[in-house]
Amino acid sequence: xxxxxxxxxxxxxxxxxxxxxxxxxxxxxxxxxxxxxxxxxxxxxxxxxxxxxxxxxxxxxxxxxxxxxxxxxxxxxxxxxxxxxxxxxxxxxxxxxxxxxxxxxxxxxxxxxxxxxxxxxxxxxxxxxxxxxxxxxxxxxxxxxxxxxxxxxxxxxxxxxxxxxxxxxxxxxxxxxxxxxxxxxxxxxxxxxxxxxxxxxxxxxxxxxxxxxxxxxxxxxxxxxxxxxxxxxxxxxxxxxxxxxxxxxxxxxxxxxxxxxxxxxxxxxxxxxxxxxxxxxxxxxxxxxxxxxxxxxxxxxxxxxxxxxxxxxxxxxxxxxxxxxxxxxxxxxxxxxxxxxxxxxxxxxxxxxxxxxxxxxxxxxxxxxxxxxxxxxxx
Amino acid sequence: xxxxxxxxxxxxxxxxxxxxxxxxxxxxxxxxxxxxxxxxxxxxxxxxxxxxxxxxxxxxxxxxxxxxxxxxxxxxxxxxxxxxxxxxxxxxxxxxxxxxxxxxxxxxxxxxxxxxxxxxxxxxxxxxxxxxxxxxx
Numbered sequence: 360x361x362x363x364x365x366x367x368x369x370x371x372x373x374x375x376x377x378x379x380x381x382x383x384x385x386x387x388x389x390x391x392x393x394x395x396x397x398x399x400x401x402x403x404x405x406x407x408x409x410x411x412x413x414x415x416x417x418x419x420x421x422x423x424x425x426x427x428x429x430x431x432x433x434x435x436x437x438x439x440x441x442x443x444x445x446x447x448x449x450x451x452x453x454x455x456x457x458x459x460x461x462x463x464x465x466x467x468x469x470x471x472x473x474x475x476x477x478x479x480x481x482x483x484x485x486x487x488x489x490x491x492x493x494x495x496x497x498x499x500x501x502x503x504x505x506x507x508x509x510x511x512x513x514x515x516x517x518x519x520x521x522x523x524x525x526x527x528x529x530x531x532x533x534x535x536x537x538x539x540x541x542x543x544x545x546x547x548x549x550x551x552x553x554x555x556x557x558x559x560x561x562x563x564x565x566x567x568x569x570x571x572x573x574x575x576x577x578x579x580x581x582x583x584x585x586x587x588x589x590x591x592x593x594x595x596x597x598x599x600x601x602x603x604x605x606x607x608x609x610x611x612x613x614x615x616x617x618x619x620x621x622x623x624x625x626x627x628x629x630x631x632x633x634x635x636x637x638x639x640x641x642x643x644x645x646x647x648x649x650x651x652x653x654x655x656x657x658x659x660x661x662x663x664x665x666x667x668x669x670x671x672x673x674x675x676x677x678x679x680x681x682x683x684x685x686x687x688x689x690x691x692x693x694x695x696x697x698x699x700x701x702x703x704x705x706x707x708x709x710x711x712x713x714x715x716x717x718x719x720x721x722x723x724x725x726x727x728x729x730x731x732x733x734x735x736x737x738x
Numbered sequence: 739x740x741x742x743x744x745x746x747x748x749x750x751x752x753x754x755x756x757x758x759x760x761x762x763x764x765x766x767x768x769x770x771x772x773x774x775x776x777x778x779x780x781x782x783x784x785x786x787x788x789x790x791x792x793x794x795x796x797x798x799x800x801x802x803x804x805x806x807x808x809x810x811x812x813x814x815x816x817x818x819x820x821x822x823x824x825x826x827x828x829x830x831x832x833x834x835x836x837x838x839x840x841x842x843x844x845x846x847x848x849x850x851x852x853x854x855x856x857x858x859x860x861x862x863x864x865x866x867x868x869x870x871x872x873x874x875x
Contacts, residue, residue, distance in 0.1 A: 387823050443762070726795045
């Protein structure tokens with residue numbers, strides 16, 4: 360087949376550079392990639408009988424999303440200015456605006472990290488959200504377990520299983536002299552009190568004997584007012600007939616306890632036991648010594664919360680990865696320093712196209728994730 | 739220094755010849771206005787106009803996308819190849835949602851899921867799989 364190099368009557372191919380065509384084809388596939396996740400979110404949202412829409416519960420901050428939208432739009436504008444400057448051979452201006460774009464990209468990731476931290480702190484994570492009362496109760500048991508074990512690690516540092524450390528703690532506490540307890544021994548005794556409360560909570564939840572409302576009351580009120588007492592003479596009988604000299608219960612008057620006066624304890628069975636100061640061997644208000652109660656995240660129930668969290672992290676996570684890739688492209692350009700010249704014009708254009716695509720995805724993510732759930736709530 | 743090398747076709751502005759100069763700053767301002775509009779729409783909490791406001795918010799998002807695509811990404815001044823590249827993408831993207839919707843999005847039955855069943859009282863154990871209609875979830 361003869362081919363005359365001077366022929367110009369037949370134009371083959373598309374009148375753009377190979378790199379640009381490659382970038383556009385890639386962006387075409389990326390559009391399908393993101394439509395998969397956004398489409399899944401839309402389908403799951405409209406297909407689910409319920410969806411968490413309260414932004415206080417889901418910790419979706421519309422202000423943060425709005426600022427991020429503005430940040431990305433501004434960075435898109437700066438990229439376009441930089442590309443224009445490249446075309447006009449003003450490379451210093453191109454580098455300047457590219458630097459602004461890079462800074463804005465960091466700002467975007469910073470705000471995203473702040474949003475993610477809010478989610479992690481409140482346990483809005485796929486697979487970890489309670490969707491009914493029973494799961495919420497179990498989540499609280501897990502939270503209390505990790506708080507109690509964390510406290511044990513602070514008191515008895517080092518490697519060792521919790522039950523080994525607990526044995527060490529009991530041994531150390533056994534050496535305490537009644538009435539002359541050191542501050543550390545007070546802490547150890549307080550931990551024992553918390554551990555008892557945790558065991559009680561765990562067995563009540565697994566025995567299905569606690570409602571969510573009762574748990575809320577326990578977290579908000581009872582834990583702060585629980586007193587653990589060892590007495591000289593038995594003060595009550597156990598259900599199986601044994602005499603008890605070690606009881607714990609909710610105190611009616613914390614001041615009376617602090618002033619070493621007589622006080623009344625309401626024990627779990629509901630009985631009210633009066634304790635007089637001269638009958639006490641040792642007594643402890645665990646919440647006054649170690650703060651575990653306020654470290655336990657309050658239980659919440661979020662129907663379809665796990666599906667929501669999955670969709671949210673999938674969409675925003677992949678978007679954040681694309682932001683990082685875009686930043687890498689800009690870093691390559693910026694690393695050229697004063698060596699940035701007209702040979703880099705196409706690279707700049709393609710990096711700009713990629714960045715505009717990242718902006719495009721966020722333009723759709725923002726209303727879908729931040730604005731639509733609030734509007735969909737029909738009151 | 740020739741910046742009009744005809745031997746290869748990868749250079750700056752030679753491809754699209756002369757096109758009207760775009761005022762990128764006005765496009766940026768238009769994008770900011772659209773963003774503010776969508777936030778303003780969010781503040782309307784009117785249940786009866788729910789779908790109207792949702793359509794408006796998505797229309798604003800599409801308008802922003804068009805601004806970025808046409809001006810920032812320069813597609814207004816590119817040739818017809820843009821349709822060849824983007825049309826299959828768009829068709830497949832929309833098609834995906836229609837493909838998923840019948841299985842996941844539409845309901846032909848009352849969904850029987852744990853989140854919808856009556857809250858089991860704390861004393862009674864939960865009855866599981868008694869009401870399984872065989873479609874799974």
